[in-house]
Amino acid sequence: MAEKQNRKQPERPAYETAWEKIRSGMLRDLAWSVYPQLGKPGQMARDDWACVTSQGELVLNSARSGTVGEWEYVLTHCLLHLGMDHFRRERMDDPAWLTACDLLVTDFLRSSHTGTLPPEFQRTPPFPARSEEQAYSYLKEHPELLAECGFSTTTHGRPDMVWTGELPHRTSFQKLFAQSLQNAIQDALRSSSRLGEGMGRWRPDYLQARDWFLSSYPLLGALASSFTIVDDRDTVRRMGISVAAVNCQLRELYLNPDCRLHLEGWKFILAHEFLHAALRHDVRCQDRDPVLWNVACDFVVNDWLLEMNVGAMPDFALHDPAFRGMSVEGVYDQVCQDVRFYTGRDPKDLLYGDEAWWDTLEGSEVDEYYRSAIYQGLEYHTRQGRGFLPAGLVEEIRAVSRPPIPWDVELARWFDEQFAPMEKHRSYARLSRRQSATPDIPRPAWRTEPDVEHQRIFGVVLDTSGSMDRQLLAAALGSIASYSQARDVHHVRVVFCDAAPYDQGVLHPEDIAGAVQVRGRGGTKLQPGIDLLEHDPAFPKDAPLLIITDGACDRLQLHGREHAYLIPWGNRLPFPPRGPVFKLR
Incomplete structure (x- = not known):
């Protein structure tokens, strides 16, 4: 018995710890859209670190030993290739371009003091790289410098960028990179302002709950990083928000700082609002009553969170075990049967914006981000075995992640329902076109009933x-x-x-x-x-x-x-x- 208690737990690989650190750091928005995978046997050389593909796949060499800081440096190096738009199809076979991209990424990592330089990267580049194009032109004029500029995370002169085709979806790694930097600056300014006010290291419980999703709950981690938290007392009081509300168009999460909730309660509230956005509840309302639709969404989401054991449900949250296993649309139909009872229970946490805005280019990009973020989070959560997920939630996530059926396809189905294929039969009233080949053998032709065709x-x-x-x-x-x-x-x-x-x-x-x-x-x-x-x-x-x-x-x-x-x-x-x-x- 004592031997079992003293037995040590297996240590976590350094690259996993480094990746979790990156996902909660400066590049968290970009990192949450990319998921690493271990290279297959024979895919990478023994001394390789990692490589990245044009479709956002980060391939790691699990046989390579390194510290957490070294893996943080290598993985960030590969991420920056995606964020800086280094995958140019026409230049992927040009060693000068690949080397120029490595030089720029190396300069960025050194200036930002990211991670720990592995031994093979602890040398000074032969010239400063101000941009990819400047470094590319210089290497074209001085090809003898290519051998001195090998900063690839793979060995034997092979590139760490691999072209595997265009992205199958509309994920923009460049915009996610810009958003990551913007959020990092805002966090730094917010932190410095609080330190200046003498708040020290204290952080409100709702911010600690947000950080918990970033570091420990991959299903909603990407969504948590994309929302701006608005906790100004005058703003939330003017909007009539008692606890929390989400605006999916502005990607803003309004929180009432005077609401007395502990950390576990804020985890429940934040997860509730993130699911509103991820499952597109504001758009799916359509012509339904917005108050009753919000009530129906809350019943379903709260029941899922209880099953998932995320945080602790506050006493004022809507929950009814009778609705367990039902869809939001089904709960809405039940709620509409007792309008007076449910109208007074409006949580007012789902803010509806301009429906026509989602048809604009910016709206379609935001909508695509929500769908992609929750689907990628589901894949990572399931693959890593991070906990139980209700079957209804998984079905909704998979349904939301799929693109809507084009209208012309739906119209074709409607035609199929209204007009079944016409049955044909053989008739001697009209001879077959093959009759001339065998005039002595009568051959009937295929024809349809004229009366049926007229109807x-x-x-x-x-x-x-x-x-x-x-x-x-x-x-x-x-x-x-x-x-x-x-x-x-x-x-x-x-x-x-x-x-x-x-x-x-x-x-x-x-x-x-x-x-x-x-x-x-x-x-x-x-x-x-x-x-x-x-x-x-x-x-x-x-x-x-x-x-x-x-x-x-x-x-x-x-x-x-x-x-x-x-x-x-x-x-x-x-x-x-x-x-x-x-x-x-």
Whole structure:
């Protein structure tokens, strides 16, 4: 028994300790988007340290011995290649460019006093490197200096940058590098101001909780590093924030410093707000009631955090075991059945911004960062065995990380549901084209029933007011025409609407685009166009409808007819739609 107690635990590899230090240091935003992996047998030489690929893979040589400081230097060296945009496809085979990049990274590490220089790097470069281009030009003029500038983290003159292709996603390592430096400067200024006020080494519990996520909880570590904490008393009081709130657009986390919570309670609160942002709860609200949607999100998130044993749930947090295992949408439906009871329990911790902002370039980059950060955190958390995660949370993270299905693909599925493939049969009424080869043998031809083909028709109600963009109309009508022809639908009943309906009759799909005209430029009133089709005996009662509008329309009475909406991306219908909505990008 004594032998078991005295048995020492295996020591942690130095490169793991160094990597944790980097993830909580100056380059934490960049480091949280890259995950190291050990090299396969035969992939690296015995004396190699590490190398980095153009797709953000950091390959380590676990057989190389080194101190924590030396590994910190080497791993930061590789990270800087990504952050400084050194992967130029046209120059990856040029030794002068690779050497110039190593010189600039070496100069940066020496000036910032990062880590401990390994013995092979403890020499002075032959000339100062002010930029990659300057060093590259100088080495081109003096190629004899290439042998003296070997600062690669691999041996035998091999480069530590390996081209493996373009990134499969939109991660920008350069922006993450800039963001890391900006956050490091802000932390330094904040720390110096507190020291100047005589606060010494004391840090509020919520800042200590944030640091805990950076160093010890990889699932939410990247998200924790990306938010700016706003703890100004006047600001949070003016915004009516009693505990905490998150603004996903501004990437700001508002915390009330007067809230009396201990460290474990702040861990729970911060994880709660990070999951709001990571799972895109503000965007997924759509046309739902924002107060009840926030309540439903809190019920689900709080139950997950209890299962994960993250911090300690405060007494005022919303929790109901009856909702365990349910999705946010399912809980929302339950909450809506007792609106009066749940309206007064609004936590007010999810701040909704401008929905159209997410359609801008900056909005799409922020959205992509949230999706990538939580997915990469899940992969690292699972691979390292860092703790239990509820199945519902894992499913939501994997669903959020996948890009949304393009509208034209969803529209194609809708066509498949409405128009099944036509069955063909053989008929002697029309001879096969092979008949001429064997005139003495009658051969039937494949054909479809003409009556069935004539019944395949659908309606298009098109908003042609001046607010509709012509390019979006062209994209929508072009896709409709293509899908109609591919599914043997040769009749389309078209009605244009702005302030009044304009019946275009039955058209062939390829004639729709040429018949569109912008009339009147008045307000959008689509109900008269719907009524025109509903009261027309020539239009089948079971024919589906496609409604193309900018969303500025009243609730439509469709009398149970199958229908779908096509609206511009970023717009929304003023009423909950019963049919599917395809957003034109």
